[in-house]
Amino acid sequence: MTRDNSIVVEKLVREFKKGPRAVDGIDLYVAPGEIYGFLGPNGAGKSTTVLMLTTLLPPTAGSARVGGYDVRTEGPKVRSVIGAALQEAALDPLLTGRDHLKLQTMLQAIPKAERKPRQEELLDRVGLTDAADRKVGGYSGGMKRRLDLALALVHRPTILFLDEPTTGLDPQSRTALWEEVARLAREDKVTVFLTTQYLEEADVLADRVGIIDNGKIVAEGTPTALKEEIGRPSIHVTPCREEDRQRIAELMKQYGEPLGSERELVVRLREGIGLVDVIRAMDADGVVVDDIELRAPTLDDVFLAKTGRTLEGAATGEDGASAR
Ligand SMILES: Nc1ncnc2c1ncn2[C@@H]1O[C@H](COP(=O)(O)OP(=O)(O)O)[C@@H](O)[C@H]1O
Ligand SMILES: [Mg+2]
Numbered sequence: 001m002t003r004d005n006s007i008v009v010e011k012l013v014r015e016f017k018k019g020p021r022a023v024d025g026i027d028l029y030v031a032p033g034e035i036y037g038f039l040g041p042n043g044a045g046k047s048t049t050v051l052m053l054t055t056l057l058p059p060t061a062g063s064a065r066v067g068g069y070d071v072r073t074e075g076p077k078v079r080s081v082i083g084a085a086l087q088e089a090a091l092d093p094l095l096t097g098r099d100h101l102k103l104q105t106m107l108q109a110i111p112k113a114e115r116k117p118r119q120e121e122l123l124d125r126v127g128l129t130d131a132a133d134r135k136v137g138g139y140s141g142g143m144k145r146r147l148d149l150a151l152a153l154v155h156r157p158t159i160l161f162l163d164e165p166t167t168g169l170d171p172q173s174r175t176a177l178w179e180e181v182a183r184l185a186r187e188d189k190v191t192v193f194l195t196t197q198y199l200e201e202a203d204v205l206a207d208r209v210g211i212i213d214n215g216k217i218v219a220e221g222t223p224t225a226l227k228e229e230i231g232r233p234s235i236h237v238t239p240c241r242e243e244d245r246q247r248i249a250e251l252m253k254q255y256g257e258p259l260g261s262e263r264e265l266v267v268r269l270r271e272g273i274g275l276v277d278v279i280r281a282m283d284a285d286g287v288v289v290d291d292i293e294l295r296a297p298t299l300d301d302v303f304l305a306k307t308g309r310t311l312e313g314a315a316t317g318e319d320g321a322s323a324r
Contacts, residue, residue, distance in 0.1 A: 004068045006065075007028070007029065009028045010064070013060045015060045025216070027217070028217065034191055035194065035205055035208075036191075038209075039198075040213055046195035047195065050193070051086075053071060054086075055078050059072065066081070081157060085152045087164055093136050094135060097128050097147050101123065101150060105154055108154050108155040110155070126147065142176070145166065145169065149165070160181075162192065162193070162194040162195070163195050164196060181194065181205060203223045206223065208220065209221065213307050227299065228297075232256070233269055234269065234294075236291075236293045236295060237264060237293075238289060239265065240290045251281055253267065255273045275292070
């Protein structure tokens, strides 16, 4: 019998004394083997949710079952099936990567004969074999995150929680981590619950995305479905000559709803209108443009539609400086 490595959350609430309702009645379901991206700006309630699902913080109300076990009443069982790489990574700068894995295999009571092979396998898996005997204090941000991930995998969890695993990483380290997470889900059928502030991360990596803002889930679905819900792509035109701007704007208005006009003129295309239609019309009108581009809606358009703010804007808001 295969274990049910799903996550089922109903009306989950967490209040802090004098604080806000950090998590304000969320419902969600993560299917076995699925990568679920929990996307939201700083302070949205992502970490608080993860802390409850990993049994580190008791819910104020509501329920959550992780791997079939109740986070309130079956903490040890939940902890036996999950792995977690949280934002406050507890790495010791004076120990090496291998030391950390050695300790973790002991803490997780991996049988003695299996410890060494398990360490080597995990070091290899996250690409730290060559750096295994260096002190963690000298590791880059990306290497620390990869070590975190290896530590979370020591006891072969079937459900993995990653809280902003790539925040602050350079694009290359980010891609490497995405590949590893994707492989865990595809090959090892691990269920992954991952929080992020990055649209692209949710878009590229997640099978389904939940967008959280002020403790509430404001949208949920596959990235494709969420973007389709927003609808039509937009056309962005940079006029060649400033004196043509007005004329181009008038022309574009016939094909969709104007969205803005700073340097670029932008319209959200009406149903049934394509880029060619606009280009033909401009051609017929003898209009010259520097650049014309069709852009599909992004998850930021989804966030904007649901909250009235852009995620990038929200992320650099009041508490933007304290990334954790
Ligand atoms: N221990 C705490 N005590 C009081 N308020 C808290 C505590 N932890 C988080 N909060 C508040 O709860 C809200 C959600 O925080 P958090 O879950 O950390 O958001 P995120 O991980 O999405 O950035 C924020 O307003 C934050 O200030
Ligand atoms: Mg957080």
